[in-house]
Amino acid sequence: MRIAVASGKGGTGKTTIATSLALSLAGGGSAPPPIFVDCDVEAPNAHIFLKPRLGDSQPVGIMIPVVDETRCTFCGKCAEVCAYHAIAVLGKKTLVFPQLCHGCGSCTSLCPENCISEIANPIGVIERGPAVQGIDFLRGVLNIGQPMAVPIIRELQRRIKPLPGQVVIMDAPPGTSCPVVATMRGADYLLLVTEPTPFGLHDLKLAVQVAAEIGLPAGVVVNRGDGPFPDLERFCASAGLPILMRIPFQRKTAAGIARGKNLVEVHPEYTAAFRELFQQIAEDNK
Ligand code: SF4
Numbered sequence: 219m220r221i222a223v224a225s226g227k228g229g230t231g232k233t234t235i236a237t238s239l240a241l242s243l244a245g246g247g248s249a250p251p252p253i254f255v256d257c258d259v260e261a262p263n264a265h266i267f268l269k270p271r272l273g274d275s276q277p278v279g280i281m282i283p284v285v286d287e288t289r290c291t292f293c294g295k296c297a298e299v300c301a302y303h304a305i306a307v308l309g310k311k312t313l314v315f316p317q318l319c320h321g322c323g324s325c326t327s328l329c330p331e332n333c334i335s336e337i338a339n340p341i342g343v344i345e346r347g348p349a350v351q352g353i354d355f356l357r358g359v360l361n362i363g364q365p366m367a368v369p370i371i372r373e374l375q376r377r378i379k380p381l382p383g384q385v386v387i388m389d390a391p392p393g394t395s396c397p398v399v400a401t402m403r404g405a406d407y408l409l410l411v412t413e414p415t416p417f418g419l420h421d422l423k424l425a426v427q428v429a430a431e432i433g434l435p436a437g438v439v440v441n442r443g444d445g446p447f448p449d450l451e452r453f454c455a456s457a458g459l460p461i462l463m464r465i466p467f468q469r470k471t472a473a474g475i476a477r478g479k480n481l482v483e484v485h486p487e488y489t490a491a492f493r494e495l496f497q498q499i500a501e502d503n504k
């Protein structure tokens with residue numbers, strides 16, 4: 219089973235929940251330790267909690283066009299076909315903007331003069347290594363200033379090859395944009411982490427809309443909640459979203475996380491709760 223852990227906004231404790239789930243399942247002994255995939259490629263930070271030995275690093279790139287202007291007739295067909303405005307014809311110049319190019323190859327295949335070739339444009343790396351408790355850790359790291367996160371997430375997902383019974387946990391980027399959608403598309407189940415505030419609820423609703431469009435079953439973890447928040451309860455009930463866990467705010471938790479400790483390291487009693495949460499997901503999605 220592949221579980222994506224997401225939240226409509228940053229700062230809800232998504233990575234804390236994702237890594238706590240991974241650690242709890244890794245210590246269960248009934249299945250191979252999980253594969254953990256940090257898909258937050260713009261700002262990966264799950265390694266702080268899971269402490270992988272990242273020995274394997276491989277570049278990821280997309281193919282971008284290069285125009286041979288000695289053969290170009292400046293007809294403009296490449297610019298017309300590019301949905302991302304990544305290629306433009308200005309008089310007797312054909313310009314490529316690598317930062318905008320998605321590497322779709324349309325311009326290359328439609329150029330009537332066959333004068334476009336392609337070169338690899340590096341956008342980041344994928345790193346892998348064993349983490350604590352035998353967790354197989356993978357992450358993508360986008361180059362600074364590079365906007366193209368989705369190809370790295372897709373490449374991460376291509377490299378996930380779980381053993382029978384091995385759970386995959388994908389830590390999604392915050393928000394609801396393309397990188398989050400790409401992460402969700404590779405999942406069987408979506409665990410949404412929210413906090414019981416109007417802002418948390420607002421962003422949860424956006425994330426639920428995306429999950430519904432993809433057709434992904436979902437459940438909710440309410441983090442840093444000290445009591446019921448009726449608006450959140452009502453929304454989850456009306457959307458058919460089970461609230462699978464509630465984690466109250468505790469100063470001890472915040473202090474531990476600030477020192478790079480995981481929730482289940484600070485509160486080992488949550489280990490059983492995370493295993494139960496997983497069992498419930500597995501039962502509900504048989
Ligand atoms: S489609 Fe080909 S020939 Fe036409 S402007 Fe683009 S590169 Fe030049």
Ligand code: SF4
Pocket residue numbers: 281282283299300301302303304305318319320321322323324325326
């Ligand atoms: S490869 Fe696709 S995105 Fe890039 S310039 Fe060509 S048409 Fe545009």
